[in-house]
């Protein structure tokens with residue numbers, strides 16, 4: 001579904017990604033892991049069009065999306081969350097999701113003024129859809145609260161809902177469990193599996209090995225901008241280079 005081919009990224013003189021190739025198969029949860037600064041978020045930035053690769057190619061559903069602008073890539077069906085949460089704190093949860101859905105609005109300025117019944121029914125549809133999305137991350141009860149009233153873990157879930165609002169086929173999730181307590185993390189894992197079960201293909205960056213090993217069917221490991229291993233969770237756990245990159249087995253055996 002998504003292919004990265006020989007991606008290299010330099011920042012000034014610094015090589016941050018070197019000849020990275022990977023393939024995300026439709027329907028799966030693909031994990032991208034690696035130590036701090038390995039280049040994981042840079043991979044997401046390149047896929048989502050926020051950064052241009054120095055060389056290499058990204059294709060999605062057979063279409064070359066390298067260097068396309070972010071809004072176009074969203075339109076093709078790729079959505080993402082950010083490592084640093086980007087929800088609108090002053091808006092309600094429902095409004096946050098509705099803002100994410102803006103590209104789905106179909107009524108024109110004309111119908112806004114002259115076809116109010118149509119507008120009302122579309123607005124109702126959109127609100128229902130927004131509620132449905134909030135229910136995926138179990139936040140419907142808080143739909144009318146401001147985002148700033150949420151716990152950190154809940155804000156991360158709202159960030160996920162916001163990404164789902166553009167109706168993606170592929171969802172890129174950057175460290176969703178960061179700052180979550182163990183109970184929230186457990187719930188998050190269930191939700192990601194649930195989202196995947198609804199037909200979304202997922203590419204997940206995550207530090208928490210318990211999350212990655214627990215829900216990913218395929219894992220790629222980046223270290224200093226190079227792909228050092230790829231395979232099933234069991235392959236990855238047993239890979240000596242991966243163990244060395246993580247300085248010991250503790251983190252991997254979690």
Ligand SMILES: Nc1ncnc2c1ncn2[C@@H]1O[C@H](COP(=O)(O)OP(=O)(O)OP(=O)(O)O)[C@@H](O)[C@H]1O
Pocket residue numbers: 011016034035036037038039040041042043083
């Ligand atoms: N816009 C930028 N300009 C210069 N250097 C950058 C830029 N973005 C990232 N880097 C550098 O690229 C390297 C990889 O960063 P990246 O954020 O992709 O790592 P990461 O694997 O996501 O790390 P973390 O686990 O800490 O989130 C780091 O050394 C970082 O400092």
Ligand SMILES: [Mg+2]
Pocket residue numbers: 040041042083
């Ligand atoms: Mg990162």
